[in-house]
Amino acid sequence: MNGLSQTQQLWIEQLLNQRYWTLLEEVRDALEQSGQQQYSEIIGNAPADPGDAAMADALADLNVAMIDRQIHELRDIEAARQRMLDNSYGICIDCGNRIAFDRLTAYPAAVRCIHCQQLYEKTHAGEHTPSL
């Protein structure tokens, strides 16, 4: 159990949904600005319940570099929704402890508790910078 009350869980679901639609708006704007509005129809045709849609996959197929960040975050949100469905949401994937509610409201797609996240960032820091 993640220790979240029903109310807390609903609150986080709302945060996830809001963030999800904000990201889709950003993607639509980016596509339209780049003259690829035919693709923005994919978003227009999205089902009303975003939980059922693999939107990130559909967008990734477009292969538009400037929406990479949004696609990445959409995937995180879809994964968070999936974890809610199978009751693993709010549990740290590294240590198995509960993730603090404060942290979840700040980062609803968080998969690690603050301690493991700091450890993770320390061990993975600079892995993309070339070492001379």
Ligand SMILES: [Zn+2]
């Ligand atoms: Zn942890």
